Amino acid sequence: MPNNDAYQPRAVVLNDTDFKHGQAWNHHRYYGRVREWDGLVALVRIPLQSNLMTQGPAMWVFSGYVVGGQNFVGTWGSLGAHDPSIPTLESAFATTRREEGH
Numbered sequence: 001m002p003n004n005d006a007y008q009p010r011a012v013v014l015n016d017t018d019f020k021h022g023q024a025w026n027h028h029r030y031y032g033r034v035r036e037w038d039g040l041v042a043l044v045r046i047p048l049q050s051n052l053m054t055q056g057p058a059m060w061v062f063s064g065y066v067v068g069g070q071n072f073v074g075t076w077g078s079l080g081a082h083d084p085s086i087p088t089l090e091s092a093f094a095t096t097r098r099e100e101g102h
Helices: 019-025
Strands: 011-016 028-034 041-047 059-067 071-079 090-096
Touching: 041 071
Parallel strands: none
Antiparallel strands: 011 028, 028 041, 041 059, 059 071, 071 090
């Protein structure tokens, strides 16, 4: 088992949705960390503006691993439901890096 220092996240990730994808899926800011000892990536997606058309959860958490240098696979879940009787959403995801300009 790693020592306590190895559990401290070392890298911080911050990015916003690009304009093209923000127009389609709403604009978000991503905050995240990479756990050094095993490479676990954890991202939190927060909307940049309130959208009355969107009735879903405001925040989402994505956690997983980069596999093969270009695939990010893991699970996502919703956050922000203040009513414990409302079930949260959760599922698996897989994304692949693509060439710039596409």
